[in-house]
Amino acid sequence: MEIEEGSVTRILMGVSESTIKGYPHASISSRGAFDWTIQKIVRYNTSAFKLLFLHVQVPDEDGFDDMDSIYASPEDFKSLTDRDRAKGLHLLAYFVTRCHEIGVSCEAWIKRGDPKEVICHEVKRVQPDLLVVGSRGLGPFQRVFVGTVSEFCVKHAECPVITIKRSADEAPQDPVDD
Numbered sequence: 001m002e003i004e005e006g007s008v009t010r011i012l013m014g015v016s017e018s019t020i021k022g023y024p025h026a027s028i029s030s031r032g033a034f035d036w037t038i039q040k041i042v043r044y045n046t047s048a049f050k051l052l053f054l055h056v057q058v059p060d061e062d063g064f065d066d067m068d069s070i071y072a073s074p075e076d077f078k079s080l081t082d083r084d085r086a087k088g089l090h091l092l093a094y095f096v097t098r099c100h101e102i103g104v105s106c107e108a109w110i111k112r113g114d115p116k117e118v119i120c121h122e123v124k125r126v127q128p129d130l131l132v133v134g135s136r137g138l139g140p141f142q143r144v145f146v147g148t149v150s151e152f153c154v155k156h157a158e159c160p161v162i163t164i165k166r167s168a169d170e171a172p173q174d175p176v177d178d
Contacts, residue, residue, distance in 0.1 A: 008105070011037060012052040012128035012159075014119045014149065017091050026094050029134025033164040034095060037132050038102060046103040053095045053108035054122050055088045056115040072107050074100055116152035123157045131161045 015030040026034070042049045074097050092108040099106040111118045123131055135150045150163040 007048075008050045009048060009130070010050045010052060010126075010128040011041070011130045011132055012054060012119075012123060012126060013037065013095075014115065014131070014133045014153070015053050015055050015091060015095060016115070016134075017055075017087055026091055027134065028166055029164070030091075030095075031134075032166050033132050033134035034098065036164045038104070041130075042102075042104055047105075049104055051095075051099055051104055051106040052126060052128055053092055053106065054119060055091055055108070055110050056118045057088050057110060057112050058115070072096070072105075115149045116156075119149065119153055120156045120158075123153075123159055128159055131157050131159055133161065133163055135163045135165045 013030075013033060015034070016027045017030075018025050018027045037051070042051075074093070088110045092110065096106055096108050111122065119131070119133070131153060133150045133153055135148070150161075154161045154163060
């Protein structure tokens with residue numbers, strides 16, 4: 001059964017890279033949030049959903065310029081030349097490839113800035129039905145210095161927000177090492 005674009009549920013997911021050195025892959029929290037969304041929301045109804053992946057790079061983190069390009073298929077990533085080495089693109093390629101394997105429509109893009117502010121700005125701009133973010137499980141001391149994207153988004157995003165906590169067996173010794 002074909003579903004009209006207007007009736008598709010659009011889920012924005014803020015995704016981040018692992019901070020564990022030498023591991024340029026999706027963070028534990030981002031993978032967990034993605035897996036939870038597929039298992040608990042999308043399930044077998046792949047044509048009723050569109051996943052929107054947003055990766056926010058902190059300015060000067062890697063000297064990478066802001067990009068507004070949209071990547072919607074694995075082939076889109078293969079056409080890139082020098083930029084395909086950028087960690088953010090590899091991160092987005094992971095999620096887009098997984099969506100195509102499952103059969104879920106998706107888009108992905110990179111922005112620069114403070115992740116909390118940028119995610120809420122993109123929610124306002126894109127107007128998704130739902131925002132899903134992973135939570136690293138920072139303790140009160142770490143929260144003071146790092147702040148939490150998920151708490152900020154729950155308070156400020158202009159759409160419903162689901163925060164997915166990591167399971168205890170997935171948490172590294174230091175929660176900041178996601």
